[in-house]
Amino acid sequence: GAVVSQHPSRVICKSGTSVKIECRSLDFQATTMFWYRQFPKQSLMLMATSNEGSKATYEQGVEKDKFLINHASLTLSTLTVTSAHPEDSSFYICSARARNRAQETQYFGPGTRLLVL
Amino acid sequence: AQSVSQHNHHVILSEAASLELGCNYSYGGTVNLFWYVQYPGQHLQLLLKYFSGDPLVKGIKGFEAEFIKSKFSFNLRKPSVQWSDTAEYFCAVTATSGTYKYIFGTGTRLKVLA
Numbered sequence: 001g002a003v004v005s006q007h008p009s010r011v012i013c014k015s016g017t018s019v020k021i022e023c024r025s026l027d028f029q030a031t032t033m034f035w036y037r038q039f040p041k042q043s044l045m046l047m048a049t050s051n052e053g054s055k056a057t058y059e060q061g062v063e064k065d066k067f068l069i070n071h072a073s074l075t076l077s078t079l080t081v082t083s084a085h086p087e088d089s090s091f092y093i094c095s096a097r098a099r100n101r102a103q104e105t106q107y108f109g110p111g112t113r114l115l116v117l
Numbered sequence: 118a119q120s121v122s123q124h125n126h127h128v129i130l131s132e133a134a135s136l137e138l139g140c141n142y143s144y145g146g147t148v149n150l151f152w153y154v155q156y157p158g159q160h161l162q163l164l165l166k167y168f169s170g171d172p173l174v175k176g177i178k179g180f181e182a183e184f185i186k187s188k189f190s191f192n193l194r195k196p197s198v199q200w201s202d203t204a205e206y207f208c209a210v211t212a213t214s215g216t217y218k219y220i221f222g223t224g225t226r227l228k229v230l231a
Contacts, residue, residue, distance in 0.1 A: 004160075034219070041224075042224075043121075043221040043222055043223040044161075044207070044221045045221075046218055046219065049216060049218065093160075093161070095161075097217070105151075105163065105166065106217075106219060108153075108160045108161035108162075110159065110160040111160060
């Protein structure tokens with residue numbers, strides 16, 4: 001149990017376009033979802049925390065108009081990278097906390113590799 | 118500032134060697150501690166976690182970790198590694214209340230030679 005999927009797994013886009021990444025909890029309801037960014041050979045950096053039905057809380061230094069997060073249901077959160085530029089190329093990972101499970105534990109998706117040309 | 122340090126960035130071992138990966142944290146207040154593993158091409162998986170109680174915790178695949186509060190450490194150990202343990206290992210810490218946001222270490226890339 002506690003499976004999180006992401007789609008797409010890889011995406012290549014042109015500079016200036018927008019890209020949407022989906023994060024789904026497949027077999028549980030996610031009260032909270034998190035979005036991370038991982039640069040090569042570096043750690044996961046938390047970008048934002050989103051609770052179902054409310055606005056996301058962004059970490060310091062993360063542009064909320066650049067990285068739009070929507071958490072419309074208990075099983076789906078989306079991250080839209082707007083007007084993407086090459087410096088946005090990275091590995092984006094989502095995680096979810098499950099309702100009725102230990103709130104301290106997060107379940108991670110497989111990640112989405114974004115390459116902006 | 119809250120932070121997690123993993124001092125070993127790359128570790129290369131032969132099969133059957135013993136493993137110890139260091140993790141130190143800087144965090145005000147009580148913490149929950151985690152070790153996650155990321156196998157090549159796969160997502161992060163939980164190896165083990167410490168919330169309270171016995172500071173020596175056992176996880177999956179023969180891994181264990183010891184929480185030493187006085188040293189702010191949570192080192193990961195395995196007595197005898199296998200080739201299949203080749204992966205990247207991340208230490209993480211959260212507060213014991215509130216949003217439970219994770220702070221991750223920079224990761225340790227382990228390569229086990231057959």
